[in-house]
Amino acid sequence: MPGFRVTERSMATHTLANLQVNLQRNQDLQNQLSSGKLISKASDSPGGAVIAMQTRSDMTALNQYSRNADDGMGWLSMADTALTSASTQLNRARELVLTGLSSGTSGNAQGREAIAQEVDNLRSSMIDLANTTYLDRPIFGGTTSGNIAFDGTGAYQGDNGQVNRTVGSNASVRVDTSADEVFGSGTANVFNLLQRVADDLRNNPSALQNDMADVDTAQKRVQTGLSGVGSRYNQVSQMQQAADNRVLDLTSQLSDVEDIDLPKTITELSLQQTAYQAALAATARVIQPSLVDFLR
Known part of the structure; x- marks a missing residue:
């Protein structure tokens, strides 16, 4: 069974993509917390948006x-x-x-x-x-x-x-x-x-x-x-x-449809920020080799 070659570039690409997902989730939670609304656009919840309108x-x-x-x-x-x-x-x-x-x-x-x-x-x-x-x-x-x-x-x-x-x-x-x-x-x-x-x-x-x-x-x-x-x-x-x-x-x-649950959102944001910081730390440890390391 043939194997797949994993390169430094592919590792970096996947890692950055995952970090971007975490960062986007972090931003969504911050937007919800600052606006107090779960739904800011129809794509956030199509069904909820129809009910709200x-x-x-x-x-x-x-x-x-x-x-x-x-x-x-x-x-x-x-x-x-x-x-x-x-x-x-x-x-x-x-x-x-x-x-x-x-x-x-x-x-x-x-x-x-x-x-x-x-x-x-x-x-x-x-x-x-x-x-x-x-x-x-x-x-x-x-x-x-x-x-x-x-x-x-x-x-x-x-x-x-x-x-x-x-x-x-x-x-x-x-x-x-x-x-x-x-x-x-x-x-x-x-x-x-x-x-x-x-x-x-x-x-x-x-x-x-x-x-x-x-x-x-x-x-x-x-x-x-x-x-x-x-x-x-x-x-x-x-x-x-x-x-x-x-x-x-x-x-x-x-309010039930589009307003946030404030304690829940604050907790989720705190957990998401912790998870993002952990992901950054783990990424820094995993992708340590550089061109200088290979030239040694």
Whole structure:
């Protein structure tokens, strides 16, 4: 059986190749330790890289849902504040109508005029509330590009569009509020009602009884709208919490896939450095002869 000739050059080549492998492993461990990541490129772990990319994609979508929810809660919070104030002012309007109906002021034109002026102020204040904006957009104006939902006469300037926010993979919630549903539509809206109340206080006190019933209806409409806003706010808040919780879960999963085990990596690096130093020492002893040695 023929033998193989082993030369000094082949020994040196193989030895350098083995040392290079050890050195590369040493460098990989140092890179992992400095970055804290097991995977810095797809070739480090093709399967792990795919999982990491998919997990990050899911986290990006969930973070966007959470931001959408923040924006939606901003819309709904402004609506809640505006409708709460509107309900308070309608309560005051009801008190004023009752005062106008009382025997003490029903025949007193001066007293009714004072009450009518306060109703006028309530009407102006209600229009201001109906024009409440969030990020320069009227929350009761649909998708209008204008900056008001109602003009000074109480006429609607918005549209029937809806502002929706996607807060989950299959969840879209309306975050604006229909002006018709909370303030009434057309000539039957609350602004025209308050105008009529003021006119009746001045000129037709006998109609105040009917006005009282209409104010009660308007109050119920606002309270119903307020309840709907609260329900949608809770829905958006819960969806945001679910998205945030899922992001935490995915963050943990991502860490399991690509983060190093710090004590293990430090130990492996220490062992690898020891092994490399031992290999260098052994190589120095094995490949000692030189040309000078052969010439002696």
